[in-house]
Amino acid sequence: MVDIPRHKQGAREPGLIPMINVVLLLLVFFLVAGSIEKFEVLHVDLPVAKNGKMLPEGQVVIVLGMQKEILINDEFVSPGDFIATMKEQLKDHKDKIISLRADERLPATFLIAIMNQIKNAGGNNISLTTTPF
Numbered sequence: 841m842v843d844i845p846r847h848k849q850g851a852r853e854p855g856l857i858p859m860i861n862v863v864l865l866l867l868v869f870f871l872v873a874g875s876i877e878k879f880e881v882l883h884v885d886l887p888v889a890k891n892g893k894m895l896p897e898g899q900v901v902i903v904l905g906m907q908k909e910i911l912i913n914d915e916f917v918s919p920g921d922f923i924a925t926m927k928e929q930l931k932d933h934k935d936k937i938i939s940l941r942a943d944e945r946l947p948a949t950f951l952i953a954i955m956n957q958i959k960n961a962g963g964n965n966i967s968l969t970t971t972p973f
Contacts, residue, residue: 884942900938923960930962
């Protein structure tokens with residue numbers, strides 16, 4: 841038998857360039873994923889207020905659009921189903937904070953009617969959301 845000398849290769853170290861590529865790819869991914877904002881179902885121009893205080897985000901968010909659209913927690917609700925839906929939202933906790941986001945061009949009479957319906961459904965803690973001045 842013939843013994844052929846073979847060149848022995850040492851252990852290869854992992855390449856530094858592929859590792860840097862992976863780290864940069866992860867960095868870009870988390871930068872993009874972390875900057876995604878919540879999509880607004882209905883755009884509302886909030887009225888401006890000179891004073892007020894910041895409240896924690898309410899557990900029930902009601903959005904009233906310029907064309908009298910009603911959203912409760914990002915779901916469209918017809919005016920006829922509004923009180924029943926509010927009673928369902930408030931059945932466990934009557935003291936939930938209700939954040940009311942109404943468009944500044946919405947008629948005040950409609951806003952007052954909605955606030956009265958919230959009161960009739962058992963809501964006690966209504967917060968009207970505005971834009972700081």
